[in-house]
Amino acid sequence: MSKGSVVLAYSGGLDTSCILVWLKEQGYDVITFLADIGQDENFEAAREKAQKLGAKKVYIEDLREEFVQDFIWPAVQANAVYEDRYLLGTSVARPCIAQRQVEIARKEGAEYISHGATGKGNDQIRFELTCYALYPEVKPWSMDANLMHISYESGILENPKSHAPADLYLMTKNPQDSPDTPDDLEIEFRNGVPVKVANLKDTTSKTSPLEIFSYLNQIGGKHGVGRIDIVENRFIGMKSRGIYETPGGTILLSAHLDIETFTMDKEVRRIKQGLGIKFSELVYNGFWYSPECEFVRHCIAKSQENVEGKVQLSVYKGHVYILGRESPKSLYNEELVSMDVQGDYDPCDASGFIKINAVRLREHRRMQGFSYSKK
Incomplete structure (x- = not known):
């Protein structure tokens, strides 16, 4: 008798193939899900491999357009860079994959969701937080290339x-x-x-x-x-x-x-x-x-x-x-910044602006013991 159904985020690689076999041996029905998010993958070969290893059903879905539109574009709008250099290629892919995995789990009535992320990395957190957010009653199980990066x-x-x-x-x-x-x-x-x-x-x-x-x-x-x-x-x-x-x-x-x-x-x-x-x-x-x-x-x-x-x-x-x-919405005013055209800017206005901004600088120096002679 089956212990229940598991939707496995499957890649066709060694780790997730081993997980598939292990889950089968433990008495679970395994539904594999392989997301096409732009990685270089032989999807039909992965389908055949999953079926040979005993997958009850195999989902292979093209999420590339959704990945770009709903996940990469918001990152572009944000100029998203982690710690000044990393453009979050893996990070934005995980919620895209996990969201669809949750939808499949709901459709199939699966009690569990599984992935192949290491226990020492960030991906287990990304997968499982998404699962808990979108499918609170599911039980995530812990056991990368995509369109944006490798x-x-x-x-x-x-x-x-x-x-x-x-x-x-x-x-x-x-x-x-x-x-x-x-x-x-x-x-x-x-x-x-x-x-x-x-x-x-x-x-x-x-x-x-x-x-x-x-x-x-x-x-x-x-x-x-x-x-x-x-x-x-x-x-x-x-x-x-x-x-x-x-x-x-x-x-x-x-x-x-x-x-x-x-x-x-x-x-x-x-x-x-x-x-x-x-x-x-x-x-x-x-x-x-x-x-x-x-x-x-x-x-x-x-x-x-x-x-x-x-x-x-x-x-x-x-x-x-x-x-x-x-741009038709540019805030750059060529006449305003020109050295040859006065435009709406009066250079004399700069004197008061500079004096106001100098107040705190003078006070800072006064606190340090410097004195100024008034002229």
Whole structure:
């Protein structure tokens, strides 16, 4: 007699295949779920393997469009970067996968959800917090590559001074071996989200979310953009080394930062920068479906209402170079900043502004024992 049904987040690899067999041996009906979020995977081979190992049912679902639209784009709007360098490729993928896994569990009436994440990492937390948030009565069981990035950990990389093997990288070329001519792109944004990318040299144009991100991955990978090697702080308290390739995300971060600065009020952007840091921490730690993360996402989306326009950039030898930008909602006033035109600004007004801002500086120095002669 079956002990119940388990929906297993399955990859076709060794770990989740072993889990599948073990669950079967323990008397459970196993339903496998493999999400296509852009990883290089032979999905039909994985289906056949799961069936041979005894899976009661196999789900393989294409979540790429949803992944870009509902998870990557909010990260782009937030300029989301964890600890100044990590673009959260794994972190934003987990709630996307776990959300669909929960939907399948509800549909199948499964009592358990299982995944293959290590007990020492962040993914077990990300999976299980999502499960508890969306399906409180389920029992998560603990036992990565995707469209946004590829991550590498463990093995030789556990020694922080060991250099990564040259053949480790799969998405990006070594910048030294990349083309000697750049690709010049124009990325159009609306509400802080990319709606079009055009290659200014060969007239290639992409407009759907998946096409845009895939094309930027292609261009960035070709030029060796988006490689990082970092030691990061895991949520559970330990430090770990990770090597990441995020070519498309790196291009978008540069372009979005540029158009955002061009169109957003200074004080709004200062607040939004703090929200971006908080968003990154929440997503990294697995709290995508928390009330505070929903609140932060709402605030960030509000901040993006005027982030509209086009950014021209060049991708070359591991770098992204901004060439220019334009926007119907620009806060840049050419006449106001011109050295040759007075416009609405009276330079004499600066004297009072400077004196007011100097008050606290003078008081600070006075407290330290400095005296000023009045003239």
